[in-house]
Amino acid sequence: MGLQEFKNSLGADQPPQDFPLPLQALWYEAKGDWHQAHHLAQSAGDKAGAWIHAYLHRKEGDPSNAAYWYSRAGQTPSQLPLETEWENIAQALLQQYT
Template sequence: MIDAIDFKQSIMNRQLPEGLALHLQALWYDGTGDWKTAHDLIDQLTDKAAAHVHAYLHRKEGDLWNADYWYNRAGQPSTQVSLEEEWENLVVLYSQ
């Protein structure tokens, strides 16, 4: 496991930590500004955590209809927090 502080530091250092679950890898790439790689990593996964990250990515993209679809698949309500806060919450949630 990795804590949120080390996770953010790895983004600043541009060094993807070894052994990260795909959910966190997607968030890591998104944190570096590489939305496409983040989406490609999460797109084919079917678990609720992947759907949650997928929802965030589509919300960030501005595709709110698609984001709502993925929030529903994740069993999560749509959120009104900032994108930065949602990203942070997802990192904390899925790094535990």
Template sequence: MKIEKFEESLRDDAPPPELNSYLKALWYDARDDWKKAHEIVQELNDRNAAWIHAYLHRREGDEGNASYWYRQASKPFPTGIKLEDEWRDIVTCLLS
């Protein structure tokens, strides 16, 4: 799936069934369901999950918790990067 198709799917009532859990979490986040996105990502235990987890806590304004998760993901804290740009970067990375 390409990023454009993923973004188009945000108009639907549910995420496309072929999405993996990482992308489902980001889909729900884009639909303003932070809680559902967080519930999904909490069940995953790898660097991609940690990156999404970090982004979600950054989005909620919890920089301390976000910093912890960026370290778990082996990613630097994204200073000066807009949340929507980071979201797109993560989605693009996971779709490739």
């Protein structure tokens, strides 16, 4: 699946069931459900989940918590616009999982 197909899936009521937890988290975040995205990112328990967790805390305006999660993810804290970072994460994870 490519980035555009992933974005197109946002028109549905739920993410495709075969999406790994980190992609589900990004999907719910894009739909405006920060709490479900946060729950799924925490549940993932891996570096991909930590990266999304970092993004979510950055978006909520908690840079120190975001920095902790970027570190756990092995990522440099982003200074990109949030939309660009979301797309970069989605693209990287789509390549990883497909």
